[in-house]
Amino acid sequence: MNYRHAYHAGNFADVLKHLVLVQVLRHLGRKDKPFFVLDTHAGRGLYDLASVEAEKTGEYRAGIGRLLSLPEPLPPALAEYLAAVRPFLARNAYPGSPLLAQAHLRAGDRAHFAELHPEEHAALDIALGQDRRCKAERRDGYEALRATLPPKERRGLVLVDPPFEEKGEMERLGKALREGLRRFATGQYLLWYPIKARADVRLLHALVRSLEPKQALVAELTIFPEDTELRLNGTGMVIVNPPFGLREALADCLPLLARTLAREGAGGWKLEPLA
Ligand SMILES: C[S@@+](CC[C@H](N)C(=O)[O-])C[C@H]1O[C@@H](n2cnc3c(N)ncnc32)[C@H](O)[C@@H]1O
Structure with missing residues (x-):
């Protein structure tokens, strides 16, 4: 386990992932019934942007950093994501998915x-503080999925955001979704994936399709030309059981994100059902 998210926090991939996460959290919070969040690969929760790791790659500058000078008005979903991260940026930090989720819990x-x-687990525990609504476990995320689903609330989201440092992660992602849907068919599943080799992405999409979810949406953002499989050219999310209005909300943001975050003039995006 060599992966450390501190090198990447706030990069373009976090922007897409957390934009989607904030939208789904806000949607869950609109109904007057409790919801549950499972984050299978949570990270440390809070990232110091002045850390050696963040400064070494400077990835946040080319990600969240580029969004801060965009002229208003912004598409509503982008404005909502920025409103969620700004309190952290004010302290020169970037929030991971756990702190974004915590901020939306009622x-x-x-x-x-x-x-x-x-x-990372110890840091997450501290970052969450004393909050009875949140539990941080040092455990394999796929095991946690089997242990916590279905939640007693019968509504909620599952974020699966593995580091992709070992071969076979797309298969594990597909299996996790199969297990999740079997236990909690109405849950909203957010699966994060890197875009390096397109064959891997096709494999994940085929695995999701084979499960025949009622509805699934693919959102992708590419920032580099796809002329090599050796770098992170882009990032994608599969959203199973997307909330009403998510597709339209993302359609308003993705072209602007692709233009703003593009490197070497190569920004692209995709938003389509995975039927
Ligand atoms: C991409 S980072 C998570 C980022 C976080 N979800 C966010 O959006 O802020 C992936 C994390 O998964 C952790 N990890 C790796 N293998 C794991 C496993 N089998 N179960 C749970 N966590 C794991 C890594 O230590 C790393 O912190």
Whole structure:
């Protein structure tokens, strides 16, 4: 386990992932019934943008950093994402998915975070503070999925955001979704994936399709030309059981994000049902 998200926090991939996450959290919070969040690969929760790791790659500058000078008015979903991260940026930090989720929980909502790395888990525990609504477990995320689903609330989201440092992660992602849907068919699943080799992306999409979910949406953002499979050219999310209005909300943001975050003039995006 060599992956450390501190090198990448706030990069273009986090922007897309957290934009989607904030939209789904806001949607869940609109109904007057408690919801549950499971974050299977949670990370440390809070990232210091002045850290050696963040400064070494400077990835946040080419990600969230580029969004801060966009002229208003912004598409509503982008404005909502920025409003969620700004309190952290004011402290020169970037929030991970656990702190974004925590910020959207109401009194009766719950969140469960799984993080396997001991230091990342310890940092997450501290970042969450004393919050009875949140539980951070040092555990394998796929095991946590089996242990916590279905949630008693019977509504909620599952974010699966693995580091993709080992071969076979697309298959594990597909299996996790199969297991999740079997236990909690109405849950909203957010699966994050890197765009390097297109064959891997096609494999994940085929795995999701084979499960015949009622509805699934693919949102992708590419920032580099896809002329090599050796770098992170783009990022994608599969959203299973997307909330009403998510597609339209993302359609308003993706072209602007692609233009703003593009490198070497190569920005692109995709938003389509995975039927
Ligand atoms: C991409 S980062 C998570 C970022 C976080 N979801 C966010 O959006 O802020 C992936 C995390 O998964 C952790 N990890 C790796 N293998 C794991 C496993 N089998 N179960 C749980 N966590 C794992 C890594 O230590 C790393 O912190």
